[in-house]
Amino acid sequence: MAKETPKKPVVGLDMGGTKILAGVVDETGKILGVAKRPTKAHAGPDEIIERMAKTVLEAVDRSGLKIGDIQAVGVGTPGPLDPDEGIIWHTPNLPGWVNVPLAASLQERLDVPIFIDNDVNMGTLGELALGAAKGTRDAVGIFVGTGIGGGLILDGELRQGFRKNAAEVGHMVILADGPYCGCGKRGCAESVASRTAIERDIRAGLRAGRKSMMAEVLKGEPNERITSGALAQAYRAGDPLVTEVVGRAQYYLGLLVSAIVNLVDLEVVVFGGGVVEALGDDFLAPIRPIAYQYCLNQEGIESVKIVPASLGDNAALLGASVYARRRLAKK
């Protein structure tokens, strides 16, 4: 039976490919103390789990609390994973993580209930409970970066799915027979609208002789990544090539939003990730009219909010803390 939502502090932990971020969070969503350390992805699961435990204890210490004061730890990690069993099946960006019982291993070290789910789900839940989608029950998070990740919340609950693999919004096909995607298929949203796709198309434009500010950025460094910051600068300056390429990505993201809304008809679409953080609403403004236009039923369509994420780097941490409270209440 559901008990009352736990009132004592919990820890939200965001385990990424480059850093581990932990925060003690009270029942209002206030962060009482944080700690951070590099992940050292090459170190393998055992050492990384040890580092995670240390980061948790450090955050607890900085909050002036003891681990005994903490009711649970919620962890957002890369996946795919099994949130019920607390097992990470594998993670493309962390070598050696195959069927790792993360929840059990952390619980052994910390003696506190541990609940895990994927980081993008956590980010979406954070935005729903405490950020850009606060006060709503249905939201999709679309995180545009190297790839396009997603999280889906329906009727207030994370949609896990039959195979615990929902919300792969980046791999919904938008342009059949389009460019090859990192996943090996063609025409996925990620293949036409991620920062990787934008970068590919800018490089192609430059090779074809198009003039652009980006030529300076990339000069002499053909393998350098185009950062979200550099992209934002050129977009804001009205660079024609960048405007055109980013414009195509925005068009495809509009179609993606409409496909999602046509299927599950939800209230809020939250966009996050590097490109969105760098450009904010400037990036979303051209997406809205396309997204709305491509929804079948136009009644009330502008009440569907399309907004930038508002929690920044703390989204997954805060979402993980909300998740921990919810799982605890359901136990």
Added chain:
Amino acid sequence: MAKETPKKPVVGLDMGGTKILAGVVDETGKILGVAKRPTKAHAGPDEIIERMAKTVLEAVDRSGLKIGDIQAVGVGTPGPLDPDEGIIWHTPNLPGWVNVPLAASLQERLDVPIFIDNDVNMGTLGELALGAAKGTRDAVGIFVGTGIGGGLILDGELRQGFRKNAAEVGHMVILADGPYCGCGKRGCAESVASRTAIERDIRAGLRAGRKSMMAEVLKGEPNERITSGALAQAYRAGDPLVTEVVGRAQYYLGLLVSAIVNLVDLEVVVFGGGVVEALGDDFLAPIRPIAYQYCLNQEGIESVKIVPASLGDNAALLGASVYARRRLAKK
């Protein structure tokens, strides 16, 4: 609070553009008696609602029951509509239906609780509760005909959506910048995979000089529709043009399934509608490998069932009866 599921018979009513079909259904899903009459779409809401009431009473009479023995009537109708208020907002195929309080009007005539929802939702619910998806909790129904309609059930419940407009699977964009769709947008699944799209492409092939059995079917009757039956015959006979055009539609339907599974990760995809009924599993066999291939996570992918609808003409009627029982239990 939810009460026990009602045990007395209910009536399921399927109100289509051409016929009204009513059936008395017991708590096991057995049809005790049916009645049918033409809709007479031009007659307008008042007369059609009167005809619906008569059809219900006739089905009750044929079951050897009285209307007092009936606990509720569930109605599947074209939409969009508001299932909570029982109001049809408008229906593209029925002239004069604008903001019609269908539930209240029928209740006045029959003195029994009336619950309405759209016919494709009802068909999907019928297949989930009593047909091809029996025993599962998550299903999408994809009905391929003149257009492509859909119904979505998650965690055992119809997904209505924020604007009560979910499951418009036919208008998810699959081929950006593709052919114009009946809805005025481009590249929707309906624009590349409905029977209308198949017909358009076969006619284009014939005009371009391609040889095909379909030339005979259409000879001298340029405005005649290609029926699902004629299509099935030519497909089974291996007609090259028909095989090619239907093959493209199957490819796009495979992409559509993968987009849906990537987003909501469900257990069963039920295909219905004229083309599917005429061709059965022959039509679905080429869809499966495409659908599976385009799902991001391949683990357990073949446990996602892609099956033909099994209730035929009774799907919406049976679904409406299940819906009526559920709504009653929630009152």
